Amino acid sequence: MKARSLVFDLFGDYLRYRGGEVRLRALIALMECFDVPEATVRVTATRMRKEGWLDSRREGRETVYALTDTAWELLDEGRARIFQRARGPWDGQWHMIVYSVPETERTLREQLRKKLAWFGFGPLSSAIWLSPHDRTDQVLHTFADTPAVQLDTFRSRSKGLEADRDIAGRAWELEKLNRDYAELLEIYRPRLTEYRAGALHGPAALTERMQLIHDYRLFPFRDPDLPPELLPTGWHGRLAHDVFLEAHGLLRHPAETYIDELISRA
Numbered sequence: 124m125k126a127r128s129l130v131f132d133l134f135g136d137y138l139r140y141r142g143g144e145v146r147l148r149a150l151i152a153l154m155e156c157f158d159v160p161e162a163t164v165r166v167t168a169t170r171m172r173k174e175g176w177l178d179s180r181r182e183g184r185e186t187v188y189a190l191t192d193t194a195w196e197l198l199d200e201g202r203a204r205i206f207q208r209a210r211g212p213w214d215g216q217w218h219m220i221v222y223s224v225p226e227t228e229r230t231l232r233e234q235l236r237k238k239l240a241w242f243g244f245g246p247l248s249s250a251i252w253l254s255p256h257d258r259t260d261q262v263l264h265t266f267a268d269t270p271a272v273q274l275d276t277f278r279s280r281s282k283g284l285e286a287d288r289d290i291a292g293r294a295w296e297l298e299k300l301n302r303d304y305a306e307l308l309e310i311y312r313p314r315l316t317e318y319r320a321g322a323l324h325g326p327a328a329l330t331e332r333m334q335l336i337h338d339y340r341l342f343p344f345r346d347p348d349l350p351p352e353l354l355p356t357g358w359h360g361r362l363a364h365d366v367f368l369e370a371h372g373l374l375r376h377p378a379e380t381y382i383d384e385l386i387s388r389a
Contacts, residue, residue, distance in 0.1 A: 124337050126159050126167040131176075132336055134190050135198045137382050144189035146182070149389035153382065156326045157333070204241065204343040205336075208364060209256055213350035216278050217290070219253045220244060220262060223273040235272055238265055243347040245294030253294060255350055284352060291353040300345050304359035307338060312366050318373035328377035335374070339367045 133153055138145050145153075147168065154164045168188055171177040176194040180187050190198070220239065224232040236246075242261055244252040259276040266272045281287050291297065317323065323331055346360055354360070 124157060124333065126154065126163050127171065128337065129154060129157055129159065129333065130167060130171065131194070131198060132333055134194075135202060136332075136336065137379060139195075139198075140379075141383075141386070144187050145386070146389065147186040147188060149386045150188065152385050152389040156329055156385075201340075201343075204243075205340060206368070208361070209348050209350075213255055213352065215280055215287070216257075217253045217255060217280065217287075218257050218259050219247075219251060219277040219279060220259060221251050221275045221277070223250065225271055228271050231269070231271055235266065237344075238262065240344055243343075245291075245347055247290065247294050253290070254347060255353065256348065288353055291347075291349055292355075295347055295349075296345070297349075297355050297358075300342075301355060301357070301359055303345075304342070304363040307342075307363050308359055308366060310338070311335065311370055315366065315370060315373070318370055321377070323374065324377040325381050328374050329381050332371065332374035332378045335367065335370055339363075 130150070133145075133150075134143075147165070150168065151161050151164045155161075168177060168179075172179055172188070175191055177188050178191050179189075222235060224235060236252075239252045239262060242254070242258045243256055244254045244258070244262070246252050263274060263276070266274060281290060342360075342363070351358075
């Protein structure tokens, strides 16, 4: 787990509920749980402040850090994608985005593709991305102030369910994703008994919960959260999500208790 990701996760899962800020000394103590040395914490905090992710202020001889509004927006967006799943029946509509980006803006094009994937869109072709969920407004809002990105949106139906399944299979690597979900279940599903029994506490509970978040966090980038009728047989994604939610909830109290102890001592 990288130091920058740990800082974001500590704010997103813990510090937001404890005033939304942290003294540098307390942050150093928290990061020590993950074998991140003090020097690395100081460098990471300084870089994140220069990049606009952290604000800082002085409180006596202490430096106090808090996330900026931009960072909170990013965290909240990520939290929604990680913890929420689409519910209800699918109306059969595909929501499509056709984009155009100048050849000279390759970095911008890659940013656009990553954002499309984050919102659950998949490539039907290089410049045509689609999703069964109506998230086009979110993409349009994200790039509203980027004139080099030309976006056109459409809604469409295929000729039937068989065609829809074929489209889903071409737009996303569902078989590979399903295998990775199965591997995640092999790791964490057997541990639920231990979590339910309250066997983990102190630093073990904190590091286990953060590792869980780290292991699960990239799945929403790859999982379009398809309606059940478009998923391959034996899909593990919904079960993996349920296991993640339960494990995350079971580890919450012991992890938070330990964090409160660390912060109070720092």
